[in-house]
Amino acid sequence: MTKSTRSDTKSDAAFPRRGHDHHRCVADALSQAEALCAQRGARLTEIRKQVLALVWESHAPIGAYQILEKLAESGKRPAPIAVYRALDFLMEQGFVHRLASRNAFLGCGHPDTNHQAQFLICDSCGSVAELADSRIVDAIADRAGRSGFAVAGHVVEIQGTCPDCRKAAHA
Amino acid sequence: MTKSTRSDTKSDAAFPRRGHDHHRCVADALSQAEALCAQRGARLTEIRKQVLALVWESHAPIGAYQILEKLAESGKRPAPIAVYRALDFLMEQGFVHRLASRNAFLGCGHPDTNHQAQFLICDSCGSVAELADSRIVDAIADRAGRSGFAVAGHVVEIQGTCPDCRKAAHA
DNA sequence: GGTCATTTTGTTACATTATAACGTGACGTG
DNA sequence: CACGTCACGTTATAATGTAACAAAATGACC
Numbered sequence: 001m002t003k004s005t006r007s008d009t010k011s012d013a014a015f016p017r018r019g020h021d022h023h024r025c026v027a028d029a030l031s032q033a034e035a036l037c038a039q040r041g042a043r044l045t046e047i048r049k050q051v052l053a054l055v056w057e058s059h060a061p062i063g064a065y066q067i068l069e070k071l072a073e074s075g076k077r078p079a080p081i082a083v084y085r086a087l088d089f090l091m092e093q094g095f096v097h098r099l100a101s102r103n104a105f106l107g108c109g110h111p112d113t114n115h116q117a118q119f120l121i122c123d124s125c126g127s128v129a130e131l132a133d134s135r136i137v138d139a140i141a142d143r144a145g146r147s148g149f150a151v152a153g154h155v156v157e158i159q160g161t162c163p164d165c166r167k168a169a170h171a
Numbered sequence: 172m173t174k175s176t177r178s179d180t181k182s183d184a185a186f187p188r189r190g191h192d193h194h195r196c197v198a199d200a201l202s203q204a205e206a207l208c209a210q211r212g213a214r215l216t217e218i219r220k221q222v223l224a225l226v227w228e229s230h231a232p233i234g235a236y237q238i239l240e241k242l243a244e245s246g247k248r249p250a251p252i253a254v255y256r257a258l259d260f261l262m263e264q265g266f267v268h269r270l271a272s273r274n275a276f277l278g279c280g281h282p283d284t285n286h287q288a289q290f291l292i293c294d295s296c297g298s299v300a301e302l303a304d305s306r307i308v309d310a311i312a313d314r315a316g317r318s319g320f321a322v323a324g325h326v327v328e329i330q331g332t333c334p335d336c337r338k339a340a341h342a
Numbered sequence: 343g344g345t346c347a348t349t350t351t352g353t354t355a356c357a358t359t360a361t362a363a364c365g366t367g368a369c370g371t372g
Numbered sequence: 373c374a375c376g377t378c379a380c381g382t383t384a385t386a387a388t389g390t391a392a393c394a395a396a397a398t399g400a401c402c
C-alpha cells in the first residue's frame with residue numbers, strides 16, 4: 001500500500017488538488033481500510049464498505065441522510081440507523097471523521113495512525129483540509145494543563161476561504 | 172459595571188468556582204447586556220432577556236429545547252423558532268456562545284469584547300470554561316496562513332475532565 | 343397624533359439529524 | 373452443533389433546527 005497518490009501536494013495536509021485522480025483516491029481508501037480491518041480483526045461488512053466508499057466519493061463532507069439517498073439510488077434503502085451504525089464503526093476505526101460544526105462526515109486521510117485532527121473548512125466551496133498540527137495540539141494541551149484540565153479529545157474546525165476560492169474571488 | 176464577581180478566579184478564564192454567588196452572576200450578565208444594547212441601539216426585548224437569563228441561570232451549556240421547557244414553566248410556551256431567534260440575536264450580540272459539539276448554548280463571559288472563544292468542556296460534570304487563548308489562536312492563524320487559507324472563524328472545543336472532577340475521581 | 347418603514351413576534355407547518363428498543367440472522371469458537 | 377457475540381433489520385420516535393407568511397410592536401418623521 002502506497003500513499004503516494006494522496007501525499008503529492010506541496011504542503012502537508014492541504015486541500016485535495018482539483019483534478020486529481022479521485023477514483024484512485026477512493027480505491028486506495030477502501031483497500032487501506034480492508035487491510036487495517038484484517039490486521040485488527042474488525043469486520044468491514046458490505047454496508048460499512050459502501051458507506052465508506054460513498055463518504056470518500058463525495059470528497060467533501062457528506063451528511064448521513066445524503067449517504068442514505070445515495071444508497072437508495074443503488075437499489076436498497078436502509079433505515080437511517082444502519083447508516084449511523086456504519087458511520088460509528090468507521091469513526092471507531094479512524095476511517096472517517098465527523099465535522100461537528102456541519103453535522104457531516106469526511107474520509108480520514110491517515111486512518112493508520114491514531115490521531116486528533118483539525119480541519120480547515122471552506123465556506124465557499126465546501127472543501128476540507130485535514131490537519132495534524134502539533135503547534136495547535138501543543139497550545140491546547142498547554143492551556144488545558146494550566147487550568148488543571150485533563151484533555152481527552154478536541155474539536156478544532158476552522159471556517160474560512162480556501163486558496164482556490166480566494167483566487168477565484170480576486171479574478 | 173464591575174466584573175469583579177466573575178473575574179476572581181486564580182487563573183484567567185477558568186471554571187466557575189463552586190459555591191459562587193450565582194444569582195449575582197446572572198444579574199450582572201443581564202445588566203451588562205442591557206447596557207451594551209443601549210450603547211449599540213439593539214433591542215433587548217422581553218423574550219431575549221428571558222432566554223439570556225435562562226442560559227445564565229443554568230451556568231452550564233443548555234439546549235434550545237431545555238430553554239423552551241423552562242419558559243413553559245414560567246407560563247408561556249413559545250414556538251421553538253422563538254427561542255432560536257432569541258439565541259441568534261444573543262449570539263450576534265456576543266452575549267451567548269454555541270457549542271457545536273453539544274448543540275448547546277452558554278453565556279459569554281466577555282460580551283463587551285469581540286472575540287473568538289475556545290472551550291474546555293468537562294465530560295463528567297458538564298461544566299465549561301471559556302478561553303481566549305492567544306497561543307491557540309496564533310497557531311491556528313499560522314497554520315491556516317501556510318495553507319493559503321483565510322480564516323473567518325473557528326470552533327475549538329476541548330473535551331476532558333475538569334480539575335474538580337479529577338480531584339473527586341482520585342478520592 | 344398619524345403615517346410609514348422596519349423590526350420583532352406569533353402561528354403553522356415542516357425539515358433535518360439522530361437514537362431507542364427489540365427481534366433476527368450471521369459468524370466464529372469450543 | 374450449541375453457544376455467545378456481533379451485526380443487521382424493522383419500527384417507531386426523539387431531538388434539533390427552519391421556512392413561510394401574517395400580525396403586532398417600535399421608532400422616525402412629518
